[in-house]
Amino acid sequence: MADGSIGLWTVPLAVLGGAIRVSTPFLFVSLGECITERSGRINLGLEGTLVMGAMSAYGISYLTGSPWLGVLAAGITGALLGALHAGICSLPRVNDVAVGIALMLFGTGLAFYLGKPLIEPTAPRLPAIDFGWWSDIPQVRAALRVNVLFLIGVALAPILYWAFRTTRWGLLIRTAGESSDAARAMGHSVLLIRLRATMVGGFLAGIGGSFLSLFYPGSWNEGLSSGQGITAVALVIFARWDPLLCLWASLAFGGAAALGPALQSVGVTSGYHLFNAAPYILTLAIMIITCSPKRTLTGAPAELSITR
C-alpha cells in the first residue's frame, strides 16, 4: 500500500514477530526447568534467576562493551543460583518448592539492588540477523529480525529431546527423576545429578534473562520480567516435560503476548484486557482440558515433589 500500512496483515505478522521476539525467554527458562524437573526437582526460583540474568548481562555488557560476555555472565549467574538451590535442597528434609520461592524473591531483590545504577546507562545490545532481506515490506523485515539466542533455543529443543532419549546423561537424569533408588542402585549420586541438572537449568534461565535486557525489550528496568519466569515454569507442566512441546508452547505464548497490542493497532479495541490476558487464559484452558482426577499428569517425573 502507498502509505506504508499493511492493514489487517499486521495481526498475523505481529503474532509471528511476537512469537519470535517474545518467546525466547520463555523457551530458555522452560528448557532449563525441563532438565531440572526431569531430574526430580522443581526450581521455582527461575523467575529470580531470569531477572538476575537480565541484570548481570546488562551490567557486564555495559562495563565490557561486549554483549556476548554479558550473555555468558548471565549464564554463570544463573548456574550459581541453580547451585545454591540444589545445595540447599540437598540438605535433609528441605522442600524444594519453598526454597524455590525464597530464591525467587532473593534473586529479584538482589537484581533490583545491584541493578540500581544500571537503569540509566545504555548497554551495547546483541545483534540481530536479518532474515527478511527477501522482502520489500519493512514490517516483514522488522518481524524477521531474529536474534541468535532464539535460534540456539530452537535448536536446543530437539537436541534435548534426543539427549533425554538416547544419551547416557539423559538416561541418568531421567532415572534420578523417576526413581532415585534405581539411580542409587546403579551407583550414582542422585544429589550430584540433581545439582548438575539444576545448574544447567539455571544457566539456561540466566541466558533467557540476558535476551530480555540485551535484545528485547532491550534495556534493564525493574518491571522487565513481569512474571515471565514463573510463567515459563508453569509452561513446563503444560508441555508435559517434553522439550519439543516446550518449544511450541513458548512460541504460542510469545505470539499470544503480541495479540493484544496488534489487535488494538488495527482497530479491534473492545476487550483488550481480555486479549492482553490471552497467554494466561490459554494456560488455564489447557490445564482444565488435560487434567484428570483419576491419574497423575502424564509424563510427570515420579520423584517430583508435586506428583509424589
Add this chain to the structure above:
Amino acid sequence: MEFGRISRRHLLQGGAALTLGAATGARPSFAAETTIGFIYVGSRDDYGYNQAHAQGAAALKKIPGLKVVEEEKVPETDAVEKTIESMINLDGATLLFPTSFGYYNPHMIKMANKFPKLHFEHCGGLWSDKDPKNAGSYFGYIDEAQYISGIVAGYTSTSGKLGFVAAKPIPQVLRNINAFALGARLANPKATTQVIFTGDWSMPVKEAEATNSLIDQGVDVLTCHVDGPKTMVENAARRGAMVCGYHVNQSPLAPKAYLTGAEWNWEALYPKFVKMIAAGESIPNFYRGGLKEEIVKTSPYGEAVSAEARKHADDVKAKFLSADGYAIFKGGLVDNKGKTVIAAGTDRGQKDPELEKMDYLVEGVIGATS
C-alpha cells in the same frame, strides 16, 4: 547525642547565614535543619514518573538547611504508612511528599490526621474539603506540554499517522492523548493518533509490542503515557520512528529520534512549596498549574524539528504563558464516535473541573476507552 545535634545545628545556621549573605537573601533560611521526606512507588532513576519527582527532590537538596530523605519502591499499601511514620519519628521529617497516586487514600489521609502539625503534599489532585487541612494535593496540566508535542509531531510525521502507547484509559491519560491529537491536528488537519492501551503502568514487553505494532501500521511519530517511557523510546528509535517523550527528558536515550517531550517541572515547584512554609504561609490545599505556573515544561527541540514546527509550537506556548491563557478543549469538540462532547460556544479552560472527568477520545484518535 544531644551535644552533637546542637553543634551541628549551630554549624548549619552559620552555613545558612553565610550563604544568605552571598545570595542576598534570595533563599529561604531555616532556623534549624528541616527534613523533607520523599516516597516513590518505583525506582527514582526510571527515566519516568519517579525520576521526575527525584529531580524535584534533588533541587531541594541544594538549598542549605534542608535535609531530604527518600525511599524508593514503596508499594501503595500499609507499607507507605510505615515509611511515613519512620520518616517522621526517626528522621524528623516535617514535610512529606508521598508521590504516587495510590498513596493518598486512605494512607496519607490517616497519617495527616495522626500528625496534624506536619505537612503532607500529594501529587495527583485528590484533595477535597473533607480531607485534613495539613494535607494537600498538587498536579500539573501536562496536557499543555502534550499539546505542544502534538504540534511538533504533526509537522514531523510524513505519513500523518501518530502513535500513543498508553497504560490505562483513566481521565488523566485520555486528556493527554486528546491534547496530543488536537495539537497534531493544528499542524496537519488530517493527522490521526492511534492509541494502544497496555493495561498497566509498567509492562515493558507489552509496551515494546505496542510500539512495534504501531510502527507496522505506518505510524512514524510516537509518544506515551506509561511510568517508564524508556522502552517505547528505545524501541521506536531502533525502528527509525521519531518520538516525543514523557515525564522527563529522554533525549539521551535517542538523541536523533527525540523531537520534544512533556516534562514535569517539580524542580521549580518544590522549592516554592518550601519557601511558602518557611515564610509561614500555607500552601493552597489544591494546587494546580501548567506551563505558566512552571509545573510542567517541554523538552528542548531535537534536531529533526523543522523551523516551521518550532515557530508554531513556540507561538502556542506563548499563548499558554500569556495572561489570558489558552483553551485546548474548545467548544464544538466532537469525539471519535461522532458525539459532540463540548457544546459549541463553551470553551473549557484548563482549570475547568469537567476536563478531569474526561471519558472520551476526540475525533482523530483511533482507539476506544474500553
